[in-house]
Amino acid sequence: MLKKKLMVPLAASLDLWLKKGIISEEQRKAIAELHSKRLPEKTEAQLRAAKRWLPKIMVSMAVVLLAAGLFLFYASNWRHMPPIAKLVQVFALIAALYGTAFVLAHKLGERQLITRAFLVLGILSFGLGVALVAQIYHISAHPSNYILAWAVAALLAALLCDEPVGLYLSLALTFTWYVFEAFAYNKLNVFFVAALAVYAFIFYKQAKRAGLVAVFAGFLFFFYKSNFYLLTSVLLDDWGNVLFVVLHMPLGLVLVAAGHFAIGQPGINRPDISQARLKPVSLAAIWAGWIMMLVPLLGLSWPLELKEANSGYAPKALWRIAFLKDGASFNGMPELLPIFIEGIVLFTILGVIILQLVKQRKKHEGLPKHWLFSLMGAFAFTQFFVPIDNKAIWLLLGYLAIVSFVALTLYYTHSHDWFFYFEQKLAVIFSALLLFSKGLGFDGGAVYRNEYLYAYVLGFVTYSLLMYLVFQVVARRLAEHGLPFAPLNRLSFFSSISCFFSLYSISFKIKEQQAPFGAEPSLLLLLGAFFLLGTVLLVYLWIKGADKMIALFVGILFVLSAMLLLFAGPERSWIFYSIITNIILLVFSLGLVFLATRYASRKMVALALGFFALHITTRYFDLFWDMFSGSIMLIVSGAIIFLGGFLLERHRHRLFKYFTEAKAQEDAQ
Amino acid sequence: MKKRPVLFWVLVTLELCFLGAMVLRQELLLNSKTTVLLRCIPVDPRSLFSGDYVALKYDISSLEPDNEGMPLKDLDGHHYKKNDNVYVLLKEGDKEGEHYAFAYVSNMDTAQKHLPDGAVIIRGTVSKAFYPNGDQKQQNGSVLEVRYGVESYFVPEREGKRIEDAIESRFAAGVGAGQSEVLVELALNNKGISAIKRLFINGEAVNFK
Numbered sequence: 107m108l109k110k111k112l113m114v115p116l117a118a119s120l121d122l123w124l125k126k127g128i129i130s131e132e133q134r135k136a137i138a139e140l141h142s143k144r145l146p147e148k149t150e151a152q153l154r155a156a157k158r159w160l161p162k163i164m165v166s167m168a169v170v171l172l173a174a175g176l177f178l179f180y181a182s183n184w185r186h187m188p189p190i191a192k193l194v195q196v197f198a199l200i201a202a203l204y205g206t207a208f209v210l211a212h213k214l215g216e217r218q219l220i221t222r223a224f225l226v227l228g229i230l231s232f233g234l235g236v237a238l239v240a241q242i243y244h245i246s247a248h249p250s251n252y253i254l255a256w257a258v259a260a261l262l263a264a265l266l267c268d269e270p271v272g273l274y275l276s277l278a279l280t281f282t283w284y285v286f287e288a289f290a291y292n293k294l295n296v297f298f299v300a301a302l303a304v305y306a307f308i309f310y311k312q313a314k315r316a317g318l319v320a321v322f323a324g325f326l327f328f329f330y331k332s333n334f335y336l337l338t339s340v341l342l343d344d345w346g347n348v349l350f351v352v353l354h355m356p357l358g359l360v361l362v363a364a365g366h367f368a369i370g371q372p373g374i375n376r377p378d379i380s381q382a383r384l385k386p387v388s389l390a391a392i393w394a395g396w397i398m399m400l401v402p403l404l405g406l407s408w409p410l411e412l413k414e415a416n417s418g419y420a421p422k423a424l425w426r427i428a429f430l431k432d433g434a435s436f437n438g439m440p441e442l443l444p445i446f447i448e449g450i451v452l453f454t455i456l457g458v459i460i461l462q463l464v465k466q467r468k469k470h471e472g473l474p475k476h477w478l479f480s481l482m483g484a485f486a487f488t489q490f491f492v493p494i495d496n497k498a499i500w501l502l503l504g505y506l507a508i509v510s511f512v513a514l515t516l517y518y519t520h521s522h523d524w525f526f527y528f529e530q531k532l533a534v535i536f537s538a539l540l541l542f543s544k545g546l547g548f549d550g551g552a553v554y555r556n557e558y559l560y561a562y563v564l565g566f567v568t569y570s571l572l573m574y575l576v577f578q579v580v581a582r583r584l585a586e587h588g589l590p591f592a593p594l595n596r597l598s599f600f601s602s603i604s605c606f607f608s609l610y611s612i613s614f615k616i617k618e619q620q621a622p623f624g625a626e627p628s629l630l631l632l633l634g635a636f637f638l639l640g641t642v643l644l645v646y647l648w649i650k651g652a653d654k655m656i657a658l659f660v661g662i663l664f665v666l667s668a669m670l671l672l673f674a675g676p677e678r679s680w681i682f683y684s685i686i687t688n689i690i691l692l693v694f695s696l697g698l699v700f701l702a703t704r705y706a707s708r709k710m711v712a713l714a715l716g717f718f719a720l721h722i723t724t725r726y727f728d729l730f731w732d733m734f735s736g737s738i739m740l741i742v743s744g745a746i747i748f749l750g751g752f753l754l755e756r757h758r759h760r761l762f763k764y765f766t767e768a769k770a771q772e773d774a775q
Numbered sequence: 776m777k778k779r780p781v782l783f784w785v786l787v788t789l790e791l792c793f794l795g796a797m798v799l800r801q802e803l804l805l806n807s808k809t810t811v812l813l814r815c816i817p818v819d820p821r822s823l824f825s826g827d828y829v830a831l832k833y834d835i836s837s838l839e840p841d842n843e844g845m846p847l848k849d850l851d852g853h854h855y856k857k858n859d860n861v862y863v864l865l866k867e868g869d870k871e872g873e874h875y876a877f878a879y880v881s882n883m884d885t886a887q888k889h890l891p892d893g894a895v896i897i898r899g900t901v902s903k904a905f906y907p908n909g910d911q912k913q914q915n916g917s918v919l920e921v922r923y924g925v926e927s928y929f930v931p932e933r934e935g936k937r938i939e940d941a942i943e944s945r946f947a948a949g950v951g952a953g954q955s956e957v958l959v960e961l962a963l964n965n966k967g968i969s970a971i972k973r974l975f976i977n978g979e980a981v982n983f984k
Contacts, residue, residue: 193798197791204787211776225776232790239794241828243801244971247900247924259790266783267776292857 203228250286354401355486361395407504853881898967
């Protein structure tokens, strides 16, 4: 279309260019010829495409109109017909539509569009027939059974005549049936899963990619619907909820691994046709798997007040299920069984996958080490056995899992070509999410329990520093293998922001603080774990010959934070806290400027200088606001900020110039 | 169709047989000699998905044991859950043909044991079971909501309103003169399964012809 429109102006322009002497007559001919050749080619292709689409659109419209007409006809004439006439017509309609399709298949050909249209109308007419019989006889008992019957009929017809529309219609009807069963009757029909397995097999055999994705969505729907049913109707205690959240980790791992296996990755490459047909569903599984893994990490790493139900923890509950049959006296314990079975199945599949990975890895170097799968699986398995009301263990496990998850996913997605590019991006996004969401948690704690403000905020500061160290360790490990870690700067940026603003928020005058030893034991345990883990990582970086300055920088911040925590208490005046936090803030922003300069990161320098400026300006206002009158204060402040800004900006320019020169020198060498 | 013509026609025949079986089942039920008249209470008459129909709710749609208005016995003290079957025992009241429930039970055998002469059994499915204080046993205040599969009466377009109004006016007029009553004649088989035979408004069978 566009080309055609362009043709006229081009012809006119060619004449004009010839007149003005821009082109010669030969050139004009050459250009015109080139276009006249190209244009018909494209137009023909477009026409061919239109030819293919036109009959499809027309026949589809005809089918829709015919169907609507049939419905309208029956709606308006129904009341005038005696029941027997109605029944005869319904039977005749079904037979006639299928019959026409049959005759057309023999006269015009089976794959003709019109034949297909009559076949689809035949499939639809059966559903119509069922609805009409139900109406004539006022049947209202369990209508979903009739939807299922229609689904089965549609499936058989679709398979027999190789009709994809019927296949998709049948899947949609099965899904409708299940939704009906689940929501109207609150029934969990396991038959749905078996039906989905049948559809999966058929779609796989027929290489229907969209069908496979739809079946996968059906499986996910069943998983959630069945579990929500259990949790809302049967298991009303916390333990059922927790187990359900825990199960997301093994399921996520299984989906990610299964997706990669199915798609055919280095080391497990299967160069057959299945890869192409399984690609969309595998990608869907991988996406879903990663998101699922986040669920227990984000869901259970909070100081949750979970009550111990009768169930307690897994071994105790299993014992009860095995030996005490009377569920009624144990708060419906046997109803936990489905979740246990899900758990056992998932962990078994995960175990098989890990064994397979170990086995295959011996043959192929391209496969990732199995640590990601093993450690995360072990974490979920451990959670399965944790007593429900032990807040400290839940927190500790949750945070350990978060730190391991961030480290492992960042490392593996950046070191093995087994993973896709989008998984690298996901790993970075998840790391940021796990950093900031925990910030909200700690800050929430600080607001809620103001007398332990320091304990909470410094908890988050140490967590941010810990994450920073994790990013450094990942970068270090990758560097050992000669691999780059592009998101390092961005991730450091995130942890610096969380660290600075947390410290900044406690650098003001605050109310009297309690000694952190009086805070919740779970919080103290967590802080201890952060310090311990941080020290381990610091030592690792030091030994592995990473930049000593980074270790030193984080080490100083750790020590200062620990000191502040140790000395906090009701006997200290706010000045004590203020001095120490301001020292930490200064160390932080200046240290960051230093590190950023060392790594020639312009963004980091800008950020660090920004931190520094904000800190100084705030303290300046803190100090002098009450001492001078408003106008003098503002004038002097303006002048100082102007000067300070100028100096800072000059310093930043110098630094950037230095970076450019250093880079140029490096390039020259 | 071309490759497997026989199978194709077998499938078409099966589909027609399925419809035929649906028809036959209902016809057999409707020809059953056991019929009862049940009284209706008003409910929302229209539904988007079912075309034009009247939603029927019966006096026996909610079962409350030892209720003063409807003395009803729970014969086996079963703890009902959603989708459980419940067998309701009906006997003829003062008006000819009109039946009311006098007991219910969770299985057919017990129902038949307690069945007096002239009484019949109708099978329903529990759609909601309400036990105050979460108690396991039936007691005062516990209610079962039951569906019998005869809750829809399909009617020609715009006719639904007439039936609905008739049901409503029975209540609007209050007890006494001028009230219209809606009764449904059900056919029952020996398993307690029911089908709607006729609908009566003020004693007159509804006829749409």
